[in-house]
Amino acid sequence: MxxxxxxxxxxxxxxxxxxxxxxxxxxxxxxxxxxxxxxxGRHGETGSAAATGDGALQTVLITVEGGYAPARVRLRAGQPIRLVFHRLDPSACVAKVIVPDLQRSLDLPLNGEARLDLPALAPGRYPFHCGMNMVRGELEVVSE
Ligand SMILES: [Cu+2]
Missing domain, CATH: 1.20.5 (Single alpha-helices involved in coiled-coils or other helix-helix interfaces)
Known part of the structure; x- marks a missing residue:
């Protein structure tokens, strides 16, 4: 044994x-x-830019708390874009937002607002996400 x-x-x-x-x-x-x-999955509501005239800046406020609200943002093609991120979530996870297709990233101060100015875009979908690609949103640019 x-x-x-x-x-x-x-x-x-x-x-x-x-x-x-x-x-x-x-x-x-x-x-x-x-x-x-x-x-x-796709969840979260769709938001649109505030009404603007031809060629005017499209401004969208995105609240960051647990996720992006709105998580899907509808924008018009051919008009410059300003995304204003208002971060209420203390998690370090969402301290940075990245738009990979546009090679842009932005640090988001807690309880503050940070602006990301983008040029006029061609129609298409431009995802954005947190530094770890866990929290996600999408810009949906459409020609009207
Ligand atoms: Cu994250």
């Missing part, structure tokens, strides 16, 4: 009722679904 066989087993199997196994499996699937919805 080897020493391993004489020692107490480090673990043993405890039989569980099938109902418990099914419940645990369903709970796991539910949590996975919730996680996918949270990170990949």
């Amino acid at each position: 080897s020493p391993m066989e004489m020692a107490d087993p480090a673990w043993r199997t405890i039989a569980q009722p099938v109902a418990v196994k099914v419940l645990v499996a369903l709970a796991g699937v539910g949590l996975i679904a919730l996680e996918l919805w949270w990170f990949l």
Whole structure:
């Protein structure tokens, strides 16, 4: 007999009722679904720039608290853009916002406002996100 066989087993199997196994499996699937919805799903309202005339600056206020509100911003193509981020969320996660397609990033002071001025854009979708790409929003630029 080897020493391993004489020692107490480090673990043993405890039989569980099938109902418990099914419940645990369903709970796991539910949590996975919730996680996918949270990170990949589209949620949050759509906001629009304040009404502006031709060629005028489009200004949008985005509140940062747990996420971006609005998370989807509708803008007009061919007019310069000013995004004003108002950060109320103390989490370091949202201390920076990045617009990768435009190679722009901005530090957001807590309880303050920070402006990001963008040139007139071509129609399209321009995502933006926090420094860790966990909190996300999108600029939706449309020609009207
Ligand atoms: Cu983050």
